Amino acid sequence: MQTLNRLTFSAYGMHVADQIALVSVPLVAALIFKASPEFIGVLVACQSMAHLLGSIPSGLIVDEIQAKYVAIAATAISFLGFAGVAVSVYAVSAIWFAVTVTLSGFGIVLFVLVSLSIIPRIAAATQLAKANSRIEIPRAVSSFAIPLAIGLLIDENTARFIFPAAIVCAATAFFFVAGLPHFDGFSRKKENVLRMIIEGGRFVVRHQLLRPISLCAVFWNLAFAALLVVMVPLIVEFYRMDPGVFGIALSAFGVAAVAGSWMAGRLSHRVSPNVILLFGPGSSLLAALALLCIPATGPVEAIYAAFFLVGFGPAMWLITQNSIRQLVTPGHMLGRVNAVIQTAIYGVRPLGALAGGVIVGTLSPRAGMMFVLLAFCCSFAAALFSQLRNVNSYTSLSPRPTPTEI
Numbered sequence: 001m002q003t004l005n006r007l008t009f010s011a012y013g014m015h016v017a018d019q020i021a022l023v024s025v026p027l028v029a030a031l032i033f034k035a036s037p038e039f040i041g042v043l044v045a046c047q048s049m050a051h052l053l054g055s056i057p058s059g060l061i062v063d064e065i066q067a068k069y070v071a072i073a074a075t076a077i078s079f080l081g082f083a084g085v086a087v088s089v090y091a092v093s094a095i096w097f098a099v100t101v102t103l104s105g106f107g108i109v110l111f112v113l114v115s116l117s118i119i120p121r122i123a124a125a126t127q128l129a130k131a132n133s134r135i136e137i138p139r140a141v142s143s144f145a146i147p148l149a150i151g152l153l154i155d156e157n158t159a160r161f162i163f164p165a166a167i168v169c170a171a172t173a174f175f176f177v178a179g180l181p182h183f184d185g186f187s188r189k190k191e192n193v194l195r196m197i198i199e200g201g202r203f204v205v206r207h208q209l210l211r212p213i214s215l216c217a218v219f220w221n222l223a224f225a226a227l228l229v230v231m232v233p234l235i236v237e238f239y240r241m242d243p244g245v246f247g248i249a250l251s252a253f254g255v256a257a258v259a260g261s262w263m264a265g266r267l268s269h270r271v272s273p274n275v276i277l278l279f280g281p282g283s284s285l286l287a288a289l290a291l292l293c294i295p296a297t298g299p300v301e302a303i304y305a306a307f308f309l310v311g312f313g314p315a316m317w318l319i320t321q322n323s324i325r326q327l328v329t330p331g332h333m334l335g336r337v338n339a340v341i342q343t344a345i346y347g348v349r350p351l352g353a354l355a356g357g358v359i360v361g362t363l364s365p366r367a368g369m370m371f372v373l374l375a376f377c378c379s380f381a382a383a384l385f386s387q388l389r390n391v392n393s394y395t396s397l398s399p400r401p402t403p404t405e406i
Contacts, residue, residue, distance in 0.1 A: 003118075003122050003180060003181060004122060004123070004131055004134060004135075006176045006177065006179055006180055007071075007115060007118060007119075007134075007135055007176075007177075007180070008134050008135055008137075008138065009172070009173075009176045010071070010075065010111075010172075010173040010174075010176040010177045011111075011115065011135045011138040011139070011173075012138040012141075012142070012169075012172075012173075013075075013169040013170060013171075013172040013173030013174075013176070014074075014075065014078060014107075014108055014111050014138075014169070014170065014173045015138045015139045015141075015142040015143075016138075016142045016146060016166075016169045017078060017082060017104070017108075017166040017167075017169035017170045017173070018105075018108045018142070019142040019143060019146035019147065020146055020150070020162060020163065020165060020166040020169070021082070021085070021101055021104060021105070021163075021166060023146060023147045023150045024150060024154070024159075024162045024163065025043050025101060026043070027150070027154055027159065028089060028097075028159050028162065028163075029043045029094070029097075031154070031155070031156045031159045032089055032092060032156075032159050032160070033092065033094045033097070035094065039094070042098070043094070043097065043098055043101070046098045046099075046101055046102045046105075049102060049105070050102055050103075050104075050105025050106045050108070050109050051105065051108075051109055051342065051346040052343065052346045052347055054105070054106045054109040054110070055109055055113070055339040055340075055342040055343040055346065056197055056336075056339045056340070056343055057339075058106075058109050058110040058113045058114075058335070058339060059113055059200065059335040059336040059337075059338060059339025059340070059342075060196060060197070060335065060336060060339070061110065061335070062110075062113050062114050062117050062334070062335030062336075062338075062339075063117075063196070063332060063333065063334070063335035063336055066182060066183065067114055067117060067118050067121070067180075067183045068177070068180045068181065068182055068183060070110065070114040071111065071114050071115070071118070071177040071180055072174065072177050072178060072180075073110065074107045074108075074110035074111035074114060074177075075107065075111060075170055075173040075174035075177050076107070076174060077103065077104070077106055077107030077110065078104045078107030078108055078111070078170040078173070079107075079167065079170040079171055079174055080103065080104075080107075081100050081101065081102075081103035081104025081105070081106070081107055082100075082104050082163055082166040082167045082170050083100075083167050084096065084099070084100030084103065084104075085097060085100045085101050085104060085163045085166070086163040086164050086166075086167060087100075088100055089159070089160055089163060090160060104166075104170075107170070109342075111173070112342075113335055113338050113339060113342070114335075115135055116322060116325075116326065116334070116338050117334045117335050117338070118180075118183060119131050119132060119135065119322075119326060120326035120327070120331070120334070121183050121184065121331075122183075125327055125394045125395055125397070126268075126269070126394060126395060128268075128322075128323035128326055128327065128394060129264060129265060129268030129273075129319055129320060129323045129394070130265040130268055132264075132265075132319045132322045132323050132326075133261055133262065133264050133265025133266075133268075133319050134265065136261045136264075136315070136318065136319050136322075137258065137261045137262060139257075139261075140254065140257035140258040140260070140261045140315060141258050143253075143254045143257055144251060144254025144255055144257065144258055145254075147250065147251075147254070148251060148254075150162065196336060197336065197340075199333065199336070200333055200336030200337050200339065200340045201340050203329070203333060203336075203337055204337055204340050204341060207328065208386070208387045209324055209328055209386075209387055209388060209391065209397075210325065210328065210329070210337065210341070211386075212382050212383055212386035212387065212388050213321045213324065213325065213341070213388070214340075214341050214344055215378075215379075215382035216280075216281055216317075216321075216379050216380075216382040216383045216388075217321075217341065217344070217345050217379075218344050218345060218348050218379075219281075219375050219376070219378040219379035219382060220281055220284060220314065220375075220376065220379040221345050221346075221348050221349050221352065222348045222349075222351060222352040222355075222375045223284070223288070223352065223371075223372045223373075223375030223376045223379060224284075224310070224349075224352065225348070225349040225350070225351075225352030225353045225356065226352040226353065226355055226356030226359075226368065226371055226372050226375065227288070227310075227356070227369075227372045228353065228356075229352075229353050229356035229357050229360065229368070230356045230359075230360055230365055230368035230369055230371075230372060231246050231249070232246050233360050233365040233368075234291075234365035234366070234368070234369060235303070237364075237365055238296055238365055238366060239294070239296060239298065239300075239303070240296060241298070241300060245300055245303060248304060249303055249304055249306075249307040250307065252304040252305075252307045252308045252311070253307045253308065253310060253311035254311065255308065255311070256307070256308040256309070256310070256311030256312035256315065257311040257312070257315040258315075259312055259315075260311065260312040260313065260314070260315025260316045261315045261316075261318075261319060263312075263316060264276065264315065264316040264319040264320060265319070267316075268320075268323075268394075272391070272392045272393065273320050273323075273324065273391045273392070273393065273394060274388060274389050274390060274391045274392060276316045276317055276320045277317060277320055277321065277383055277388045277389070277391065278380075278383055278384060278388070278389060279313050279316065279317070280313040280314045280316055280317020280318075280320075280383075281313075281314070281317065281376065281379040281380040281382070281383050282313070282380050282383075282384075283309050283310070283312065283313030283314070284309070284310050284313060284314060284376045284379065284380070285373070285376040285377055285379070285380045286309060287306040287307070287309040287310045287376075288306075288310075288369065288372050288373040288376045289373060290302060290305070290306045290309075291303065291306050291369055291372075292366070292369050292370070292373060294306075323394060324391065324394075324397065325337065325338065325341070327394060327397040328397050352375070355371060356368050356371065356372070359371050
């Protein structure tokens with residue numbers, strides 16, 4: 001089995017398991033543990049905290065250890081974490097539930113970063129977007145299918161069987177990564193850990209492409225986190241619609257992410273990277289503007305179309321900028337550079353959610369949407385007024401030796 005196929009199948013296992021946790025943690029907390037809203041918030045924070053705290057250490061591990069072993073360790077960590085979560089649910093132990101769901105998240109973070117480091121070792125520069133599309137589609141498919149399935153199936157009787165499904169998915173991922181080949185490493189002397197982290201951050205800040213990519217991603221995630229908080233009161237108080245509209249809108253977002261991920265791989269030879277790098281944040285800006293312009297009477301289809309636009313363009317953007325990151329970053333620093341950008345992205349999401357909640361609470365949902373529009377505008381400006389608009393092809397970036405397998 002080709003290396004890329006193994007990586008893709010393992011990505012399906014890990015992202016399905018991750019989505020199960022993302023959707024199920026608050027539901028299981030309410031149905032099984034009878035948790036208060038405050039404690040549910042703590043449990044959700046534990047599930048997402050791994051992305052914030054684990055990215056930098058994971059990046060260092062990816063740069064220092066054979067990628068095959070890192071991938072195996074990542075899937076094993078998630079397997080053990082989800083096994084602990086399942087046991088804690090049956091034992092009705094909320095504390096162990098929080099601990100083990102956090103552990104499973106560390107495995108997901110490590111897997112994502114090592115996957116991003118493996119791709120440039122097995123794909124030529126002209127094939128990077130297609131390869132990145134292959135491993136991104138599992139995340140997009142999972143973000144659509146899993147919330148829908150759990151929403152239809154979960155109740156107090158079925159809640160105990162959700163996390164055993166995540167165990168099976170993590171075990172499947174472990175099976176596929178166990179067959180990965182050994183990858184060429186980068187011979188380098190041991191360095192001080194703090195110095196390595198600073199080196200990765202400095203490289204991102206000083207690079208003419210990675211700096212705007214990071215700024216674009218930070219402002220976009222600030223806006224998106226706020227949008228998720230703003231939309232429910234906006235739907236109920238301004239549009240006068242049923243709250244269930246929000247769930248359907250998120251499903252439209254998931255479908256768009258699948259379509260955008262698929263399209264990015266197909267268009268990599270036909271469309272210049274700079275077009276997608278501008279279209280991604282630009283489409284989000286148009287979507288936010290549309291949500292502000294929709295009248296109180298609807299139509300509801302316009303809301304779904306706006307969320308589709310928020311999912312479609314940024315999914316293409318994500319794959320394109322991943323390819324650029326992989327091309328312009330020295331191989332021995334790829335783990336750290338990816339980790340620095342991941343940490344910035346996940347670190348800003350709580351700020352976006354908090355800002356959205358404060359603005360809605362003190363002013364109005366429409367004011368909250370204005371904040372979302374402003375943040376999306378900053379994201380688009382970070383791409384428009386930078387060297388990203390001049391990236392006409394992948395081959396014009398730092399070339400690498402052509403790999404023997406894809």
